[in-house]
């Protein structure tokens with residue numbers, strides 16, 4: 001048998017025994033597309049269009065302002081937060097869907113600084129997604145904090161080194177570019193041993209990894225609604241505050257929807273009890289209710305199974321690269337326990353390679369400076385898709401398709 005036939009047989013076996021076989025039908029993935037960018041914008045869940053249509057035409061169009069009560073629009077941030085909480089290992093009452101990730105990072109960093117007065121150091125990852133670094137720098141200027149940038153390898157040592165002066169660690173569980181899974185349990189423990197708080201960005205792990213926020217004692221966390229959670233473009237983000245910290249969670253954006261009695265219309269601010277104090281202003285209801293509908297794609301699934309399928313897909317992609325003789329440098333750790341749900345490869349013409357793949361219907365993305373980033377969303381991808389995408393990549397490279405002039409011009413959004 002040829003190498004490809006061997007891999008095809010293996011893909012068939014793996015798909016036949018996957019605990020997630022059948023979940024692809026919960027999505028409307030376009031015919032002829034292998035979608036490897038669910039880590040940037042998740043695919044459209046089949047449940048969403050009807051719900052959004054109903055929200056627009058009936059709830060908004062017919063019931064108008066009565067829908068705040070009739071459809072409990074008011075409670076949607078906490079209700080949807082609990083649904084996401086179940087996916088990231090948080091008991092009810094600790095997650096709220098609100099604002100964007102960037103705004104939630106601001107709230108979390110300021111609140112963490114206020115919870116650890118007299119400790120001026122914050123540790124973060126120098127290679128973090130830019131918004132995390134930009135927001136943290138701004139908070140540092142506002143609060144006179146010192147940001148120390150470290151790598152994953154340096155993190156534990158840096159926590160020990162700064163122990164007495166450390167307010168919090170601020171890391172992403174999965175690196176957006178490399179796909180490396182950081183040691184959330186170990187670093188959270190180390191931060192606590194130093195008397196500091198652990199703040200995690202779950203943008204690239206929520207919906208593909210069980211995370212275990214409560215189990216690992218994480219203090220504060222944020223994440224996106226539009227990536228693996230499939231809430232749609234610009235869907236609101238989520239914010240986790242561990243129950244034990246909620247009374248002390250003093251965040252800076254004291255809007256009326258975080259007030260204890262919003263309709264008392266008091267001129268003085270009094271924070272709501274519980275996670276509701278993390279709300280700010282009126283939620284983008286069309287998006288939020290779309291996200292709530294999208295989360296039904298997870299109904300009946302265990303996050304252990306989701307994670308197992310994700311690891312199997314990324315592992316099989318690496319196997320395909322080896323089996324088909326594709327020897328691009330792999331940025332993502334080969335150890336499945338150190339990998340998120342993506343595989344990143346290096347190529348000097350990475351941007352053009354990605355464009356050539358997209359022209360073939362294999363949609364991934366490019367990240368500076370030379371990374372081909374392929375996200376494997378476990379709910380709508382199979383091992384057969386994985387093999388097909390590796391075969392396309394092989395042909396793009398073998399036939400030097402990426403050298404075609406039409407693949408060179410950079411778009412505004414990459």
Ligand SMILES: Cc1ncc(COP(=O)(O)O)c(C=O)c1O
Pocket residue numbers: 100101102103129131132172176201203204224237
């Ligand atoms: C780690 C990380 N944080 C934050 C964001 C985005 O934040 P926002 O939704 O506010 O644009 C992204 C992706 O855009 C991300 O990958």
Ligand SMILES: Nc1c(O)cccc1C(=O)C[C@H](N)C(=O)O
Pocket residue numbers: 039040041129176177413
């Ligand atoms: N949020 C995005 C957007 O508004 C436009 C284009 C891409 C994005 C992304 O989410 C990028 C993503 N966080 C990344 O990991 O690169």
